[in-house]
Amino acid sequence: MGPLFSVLAALVALTLAQAGLGATEPRPEALVFGLLLPHGIGLAARRASLRGQTTRARRLERWLAGSGWMGYAVLVLGAGWLGSIRQWTGLALDLDAWPDLGLLLAMAPFGLFELSAIHASARVHGGTPLMRQQLRRFQMRLFLACCAPIVLFVLLSVAVGQSQWLRTEVQYVGVASFAFTALMVAALGMLLPRLLTWSWDTLPFPDDARREALDVVAERAGFRPGRLLVWRTGDLMANAAIVGFRARGRAVLFSDHLLSLLNMRELGAVYAHEIGHARCRHVGAFIAWLAALVFLGDVLYREVLDGQSIWIQAAVGAGLLGAWYVGFGWLSRRFELEADLFSLEIQGDLAALVSALERVGGRVRDVASWRHFSPSRRVAFLERSLVDPGFRSAFKGRMVRLRQAGGAAAMVGLLAQALSLGAGLPADRAVVRLARGEYAAAQASLPGLSQEDELELQPLVGAALTLPDATASAVAVALQAALQAGQMERSWALAQLAELRDVEGARPLVDVLERAREGDEVGARAEAEAMEGGWGPDLREALGRREPHGGAPGLRPSGAQE
Numbered sequence: 383m384g385p386l387f388s389v390l391a392a393l394v395a396l397t398l399a400q401a402g403l404g405a406t407e408p409r410p411e412a413l414v415f416g417l418l419l420p421h422g423i424g425l426a427a428r429r430a431s432l433r434g435q436t437t438r439a440r441r442l443e444r445w446l447a448g449s450g451w452m453g454y455a456v457l458v459l460g461a462g463w464l465g466s467i468r469q470w471t472g473l474a475l476d477l478d479a480w481p482d483l484g485l486l487l488a489m490a491p492f493g494l495f496e497l498s499a500i501h502a503s504a505r506v507h508g509g510t511p512l513m514r515q516q517l518r519r520f521q522m523r524l525f526l527a528c529c530a531p532i533v534l535f536v537l538l539s540v541a542v543g544q545s546q547w548l549r550t551e552v553q554y555v556g557v558a559s560f561a562f563t564a565l566m567v568a569a570l571g572m573l574l575p576r577l578l579t580w581s582w583d584t585l586p587f588p589d590d591a592r593r594e595a596l597d598v599v600a601e602r603a604g605f606r607p608g609r610l611l612v613w614r615t616g617d618l619m620a621n622a623a624i625v626g627f628r629a630r631g632r633a634v635l636f637s638d639h640l641l642s643l644l645n646m647r648e649l650g651a652v653y654a655h656e657i658g659h660a661r662c663r664h665v666g667a668f669i670a671w672l673a674a675l676v677f678l679g680d681v682l683y684r685e686v687l688d689g690q691s692i693w694i695q696a697a698v699g700a701g702l703l704g705a706w707y708v709g710f711g712w713l714s715r716r717f718e719l720e721a722d723l724f725s726l727e728i729q730g731d732l733a734a735l736v737s738a739l740e741r742v743g744g745r746v747r748d749v750a751s752w753r754h755f756s757p758s759r760r761v762a763f764l765e766r767s768l769v770d771p772g773f774r775s776a777f778k779g780r781m782v783r784l785r786q787a788g789g790a791a792a793m794v795g796l797l798a799q800a801l802s803l804g805a806g807l808p809a810d811r812a813v814v815r816l817a818r819g820e821y822a823a824a825q826a827s828l829p830g831l832s833q834e835d836e837l838e839l840q841p842l843v844g845a846a847l848t849l850p851d852a853t854a855s856a857v858a859v860a861l862q863a864a865l866q867a868g869q870m871e872r873s874w875a876l877a878q879l880a881e882l883r884d885v886e887g888a889r890p891l892v893d894v895l896e897r898a899r900e901g902d903e904v905g906a907r908a909e910a911e912a913m914e915g916g917w918g919p920d921l922r923e924a925l926g927r928r929e930p931h932g933g934a935p936g937l938r939p940s941g942a943q944e
Contacts, residue, residue: 385496385525388451389532392492394703395455400477401692404459406912408469412461416453416495423449424502431506446503450496457491464488476889480553481539489532496525516616519583527581531570534577538566550817554882555810556684556803575608575626575633583614584635592646599650603657603728608632615639620742624656627665643741647734651725652742655735658724663785664717670788671713675706677795681802713784714753719763720781723774726764736761809835816842817882819852841875842882854883861885865920873924874899887916894921 398404427442445452457463464475473484500521504514542562543549551558570577587593587610600607606629613621613635620640626632634656636649644652659665679702687695725735743757750756755763767774808831815824816839825843828836849856861876874895880888890913897906910921 385521385528388448388496388525389528391448391451392454392489393532395451395458396488397477398696399458399464400475401696403692403696405462406465407462408466409461410463410466412457412463413491413494416457416491417498419453420446420449420495420499420502424506427506443503443506446499446506449502450492450499453495454492458488463491472886474889479889480543480549481536482543483536483540485536486533493529497522500525513616517618520615520618523582527578530577530581531574534570534573535566538569546818550814554813554817556806557810560799560803571627572631575631578625579609579611579633579635582635584611584633585614586610587612587636592641592649595646595650596653599653599729600657603654603661603724605657605660606632607634609634611635612641613637617642622652622656624660632660640742644738647731648738648741651729651731651735652738654725654728655721657728658721659717662717662720662724662781664721667717667785667788668710668713670785670792671709672706674788674791674795675702675709677792677799681795681798684802711752715750715755716781716784718754719760720778722760722764723767723777726767732764732768735764808832809839812839812843813882816846816879819854819883821846821849821852841871842879845872845875846879854880854885857883858885861888861891862917862920865917865924868924870895870898870924891917891921894925898925 423442423446427439427446430439430442467473467484467487468475471484471487473482475484475488500518503521504517507514507517542552552562553559593610596610608626608629608631611633615637617639619637620643621637622640623635624632625635640652641649682698683695687698722735726732729735739757739760750759767777808827812824812827812831815821815827821843824839825847828840828843831839849860857876857880861873861880864873864876877888877892877895881892890909894906894909894913897909907925910918910925913921
């Protein structure tokens with residue numbers, strides 16, 4: 383997976399830090415550690431290689447490949463990097479906050495660490511200065527291709543967030559949030575071919591005999607290729623790919639090293655293989671299974687795990703990621719076999735396909751990978767398919783059922799999402815009205831809510847109706863007065879309202895008051911002491927009036943009865 387795995391691992395570390403795991407005391411000097419870590423590992427790998435310790439050198443090279451995200455995980459989980467950003471900028475960077483440019487600032491060290499790892503890796507692999515330069519350039523472009531969708535997502539989110547109406551709808555209404563996410567993913571999918579061809583070094587495929595042969599293969603397979611491109615990797619990768627869903631925007635890429643390895647027949651067989659992926663709708667099947675996992679996982683978190691320990695939630699999340707990793711690899715290996723079979727049926731040239739597999743696979747004929755069976759097993763599958771029509775027919779039937787099952791699972795997940803989000807829609811609308819300062823409308827919507835939702839929102843509506851006007855500043859003034867008067871229950875309600883109205887510093891205030899409300903005196907006081915400026919002085923004064931065991935006037939532990 384290369385840089386994609388590093389990006390995903392970095393996002394997981396950032397998410398855990400936003401959820402409150404890890405150290406909170408800022409230690410910016412960990413930036414230096416993250417920058418130097420790849421070079422330290424690279425130095426050890428070069429020494430091991432020079433001493434003939436091949437196994438140790440390869441192990442260290444694997445560590446080097448992951449040193450970027452590992453250094454970033456240390457920074458955000460062990461050195462309080464998010465705390466540093468919050469101190470410097472005042473940004474919230476909370477997990478449930480609206481995405482803003484602060485996310486790019488939070489991820490910036492990962493980019494630096496990954497670039498440092500790329501530089502160190504190029505030095506480890508040695509060669510001439512030109513070869514090292516080509517390797518660095520190639521790896522940097524791969525990394526850029528993985529980061530571009532994330533940057534685009536943040537920028538689009540920031541643009542949408544400029545509209546207060548849109549932002550509140552998407553942030554607080556589950557149905558709107560789901561629709562926004564679906565539209566964002568669809569937009570990124572439409573832009574993906576352009577993003578990849580922009581971030582990778584590509585040029586149009588030359589009009590020569592090879593192009594004519596490829597056009598014949600496409601016509602035979604009933605495939606409209608869109609653009610045919612040469613992917614310049616500095617002869618570092620032998621690969622071909624088709625990116626894009628629509629014929630108009632689709633791009634077919636052949637790497638320079640692949641073109642230098644294969645003859646005309648072999649290239650035609652590889653092209654037919656790639657067309658097989660498109661004609662068998664393998665990308666759509668991957669998306670369907672992934673959508674099912676995401677939809678059902680989201681419902682699981684919302685309906686079952688909400689309010690559970692962060693460790694339980696993290697464990698379930700790790701399990702879902704593990705299921706995706708195993709399932710994706712299992713499915714991918716079988717899709718590769720189906721694409722091989724498609725190529726064989728279109729071209730009818732087993733020798734060319736086998737030769738291409740052996741040339742691309744090199745000497746690792748009996749070595750499988752996460753996404754591919756070994757070349758020897760793929761060849762054995764093709765040979766059996768030729769002599770056993772029943773075996774071939776049964777395999778194709780299983781693949782059809784796998785795709786159908788993925789579509790059915792995605793529909794079940796979508797239905798579960800609709801039921802879950804639909805049930806919460808009335809409460810979401812009430813929250814949006816509070817966030818917009820429409821307090822009377824929020825009050826009018828309470829009778830239509832479930833008893834649980836009404837009990838949860840009634841304190842916020844009651845506090846809002848006592849305010850002199852519907853401005854956010856009125857909420858802040860009333861909250862300060864409630865804290866100074868020691869009115870903890872009112873402070874708790876107003877703090878939640880302040881968070882909805884985007885009052886600065888309201889999120890950590892809500893967390894402290896929640897702890898106090900649940901009887902965690904020690905934790906609440908410790909967090910209050912750590913708050914410098916802002917609401918800190920008033921909060922500490924209010925908590926100081928509480929009796930040692932939660933007997934402060936006006937504040938009941940959550941769940942207590944009148």
